[in-house]
Amino acid sequence: MNCPCCSGKSYEECCKPYHTGEKHTSTAEALMRSRFSAFAIPNGEYLMETTLPSKRKFHHKKDLQEWGEINTWTRLEIINKPSPTKVEFKAFYTDKDGQKQIHHELSTFKMIQNRWFYVSGEFLT
Numbered sequence: 001m002n003c004p005c006c007s008g009k010s011y012e013e014c015c016k017p018y019h020t021g022e023k024h025t026s027t028a029e030a031l032m033r034s035r036f037s038a039f040a041i042p043n044g045e046y047l048m049e050t051t052l053p054s055k056r057k058f059h060h061k062k063d064l065q066e067w068g069e070i071n072t073w074t075r076l077e078i079i080n081k082p083s084p085t086k087v088e089f090k091a092f093y094t095d096k097d098g099q100k101q102i103h104h105e106l107s108t109f110k111m112i113q114n115r116w117f118y119v120s121g122e123f124l125t
């Protein structure tokens with residue numbers, strides 16, 4: 001299976017090792033890609049584990065899992081990487097009503113003890 005993150009690699013050689021905990025991402029972009037794949041699979045557990053611990057109280061694994069399940073995630077486009085800790089992207093998906101949607105966000109990431117975490121995202125139009 002092609003990796004949902006649109007890297008051009010197979011899932012097994014791209015995001016799966018991150019999802020299974022075999023290894024951790026080495027860049028903010030790699031974490032962004034693996035999180036997109038986690039929505040597409042879906043894998044709410046991974047999404048919670050890769051959220052900055054101090055920010056987890058603002059998220060619910062059940063909601064993350066459900067958002068992955070009710071939508072069909074079709075494509076990820078990296079728009080810009082303005083810094084090593086920021087990634088602008090567009091996530092394309094079809095919602096539960098069959099409407100095509102684009103989630104455009106500038107995400108902020110932070111590395112703690114050689115591991116990247118999602119901090120927050122600013123929605124863009």
